[in-house]
Amino acid sequence: MTVSLCSSSSQRRRNPEEKRERLLAAARELFMSQGFDRTTTKQIAKRSGVSEGILFHQFGSKVGILKELIYVFAQGAVSEFTRGDIAELNSEMIIRRLVAYIDKDREAFSMILDHPALLQENGIPTIADLIVPEIEKSIRAFFPNESKLPTDAAIMAEFQFSIVEAACRGWLKSKSKEQKEAFIQEGVRSMNALL
Numbered sequence: 001m002t003v004s005l006c007s008s009s010s011q012r013r014r015n016p017e018e019k020r021e022r023l024l025a026a027a028r029e030l031f032m033s034q035g036f037d038r039t040t041t042k043q044i045a046k047r048s049g050v051s052e053g054i055l056f057h058q059f060g061s062k063v064g065i066l067k068e069l070i071y072v073f074a075q076g077a078v079s080e081f082t083r084g085d086i087a088e089l090n091s092e093m094i095i096r097r098l099v100a101y102i103d104k105d106r107e108a109f110s111m112i113l114d115h116p117a118l119l120q121e122n123g124i125p126t127i128a129d130l131i132v133p134e135i136e137k138s139i140r141a142f143f144p145n146e147s148k149l150p151t152d153a154a155i156m157a158e159f160q161f162s163i164v165e166a167a168c169r170g171w172l173k174s175k176s177k178e179q180k181e182a183f184i185q186e187g188v189r190s191m192n193a194l195l
Contacts, residue, residue: 027039027065077102081094081097081134095164102168160194
């Protein structure tokens with residue numbers, strides 16, 4: 001009788017998607033606890049229990065991991081923003097939806113905001129790059145007759161996102177849950193002033 005010293009192939013090998021998720025979770029944890037610059041790929045691999053070679057195969061580099069983390073966060077924000085009939089969105093709904101999404105993961109939002117130069121240098125889209133076009137779509141849906149638009153929809157979308165971003169930054173900087181509503185209301189007033 002022969003006894004196999006190796007377990008089955010499926011037991012020995014982890015699912016590639018599971019490895020990817022473990023790498024992302026470890027990188028995120030390390031980026032938040034010690035910063036992007038001080039985190040090495042070796043630390044990420046060790047924390048995740050996945051080889052450094054798999055990390056490079058999956059993401060190419062540490063920047064590739066950051067890019068994926070930002071993309072996942074931004075796509076979630078876009079999904080939250082575009083939920084339901086986009087033509088029915090108003091200033092308050094836009095701000096409340098995005099603030100609620102950011103509130104679920106403040107650390108990720110802060111991490112993304114802390115690396116604008118790194119994102120730009122590596123061609124990584126920012127949250128604004130992904131969300132502003134969705135805001136523009138809602139503006140165009142709200143004003144189906146282009147001639148009724150009070151201004152250029154793309155410019156208006158940029159300004160509206162800037163207001164949301166400023167409200168979120170201020171609220172997160174204040175570290176006060178009580179201030180959240182004040183920042184939302186001020187953001188709504190500012191957005192409505194644009195219209």
